[in-house]
Amino acid sequence: MLLITIVVAIVTVYFGAGFLGGRPVPELIRFAQFGFFFNEFGKYARPTFVDLTFYTQENNIGGLAALGALITHPSSILATVVSLRSSLIVSAVIITLTIGIVGTVLGFPLALFFGVMGSERVTPFPFNFLFRGVMSTIRAIPALVWVFIYAALVPLSPLTAMLAVATDTIGNLGRLFTDELEEIQDGPIEAIESTGASRVQVINFGMLSQVSSSFVAWTLYILEINTRIAVSLGVVGAGGLGQYIQQNLNLFNSFRAGAGLVTLLILVLSIELLSSRLRARLRPSEHDSKGIIESIQDLADGRRWLGRGSKGQ
Numbered sequence: 001m002l003l004i005t006i007v008v009a010i011v012t013v014y015f016g017a018g019f020l021g022g023r024p025v026p027e028l029i030r031f032a033q034f035g036f037f038f039n040e041f042g043k044y045a046r047p048t049f050v051d052l053t054f055y056t057q058e059n060n061i062g063g064l065a066a067l068g069a070l071i072t073h074p075s076s077i078l079a080t081v082v083s084l085r086s087s088l089i090v091s092a093v094i095i096t097l098t099i100g101i102v103g104t105v106l107g108f109p110l111a112l113f114f115g116v117m118g119s120e121r122v123t124p125f126p127f128n129f130l131f132r133g134v135m136s137t138i139r140a141i142p143a144l145v146w147v148f149i150y151a152a153l154v155p156l157s158p159l160t161a162m163l164a165v166a167t168d169t170i171g172n173l174g175r176l177f178t179d180e181l182e183e184i185q186d187g188p189i190e191a192i193e194s195t196g197a198s199r200v201q202v203i204n205f206g207m208l209s210q211v212s213s214s215f216v217a218w219t220l221y222i223l224e225i226n227t228r229i230a231v232s233l234g235v236v237g238a239g240g241l242g243q244y245i246q247q248n249l250n251l252f253n254s255f256r257a258g259a260g261l262v263t264l265l266i267l268v269l270s271i272e273l274l275s276s277r278l279r280a281r282l283r284p285s286e287h288d289s290k291g292i293i294e295s296i297q298d299l300a301d302g303r304r305w306l307g308r309g310s311k312g313q
Helices: 002-021 025-031 034-044 054-058 063-072 075-083 089-117 128-140 143-152 158-181 186-194 199-238 241-250 254-282 292-298
Strands: none
Touching: 002 025, 034 254, 054 063, 054 075, 063 075, 075 089, 089 128, 089 158, 089 199, 089 241, 089 254, 128 158, 143 158, 143 199, 158 199, 186 199, 199 241, 199 254, 241 254
16 A cells, blocks of 8 residues: 555656656656756855845945844944844844734634634524534635735735735634644533633633633744744735845855845744744643744745644644
């Protein structure tokens, strides 16, 4: 069975690559620019951080010396941050973090509303499917599409990316909230109802009280994913670290693009490690605190970069 699975996988990849490449695989291999690819990859491994701040850029300070300049000239950090320029790494990182954090905070209230109302424990069937349908519709449209939809409202910018992340949060986080409510215990609900409590009190003290920690844990998880989405949105011109990397790749500034990639790696790993630690404390029976190896392995999960790594999707 294993051998058959491997053969099927190889055949699928072989003919799929040929179909997408528009020519047989042997021709694709023959015309591939392996030399150019490995040459550029080698440049990525030797990043220059000359665009770290205004000071390093104006004085053409690269390499580890640029990192030292952050300590010796801290005033340049503030000036770089307030400039909101995606052409500077420090500013680009702050823009990316702001998109992810503000987008999550903005989407949370509606995610909570639709998530709670989408549960059959709160809203009777089939009316709960009205709320589930809204969340499903939102999830069906990737954040990369939402950012262009909102471009009709405001020009393509970090603000557009923030609105796209907030909308994506409503669908993804709301679905997680709904699923969590479906798994709560009946005991506390019956105890609250026996006291003559109103429906709102039953929902608040009998249902939401059981899942409050879980809701916070899932919000942290979505925040982690939203940071990756913010980077992906930057690639299409919405600002932040993704835009910095894309611009330098387009101009074949491989050493500077490498600096952006290294910064991206550090940023994503830091947020994932922090998020996993916090979630492990909130829900010790369901979340294991990740180590550095597990976090690095998760970088290969493309669904998280596009907001498709959530439970129940």
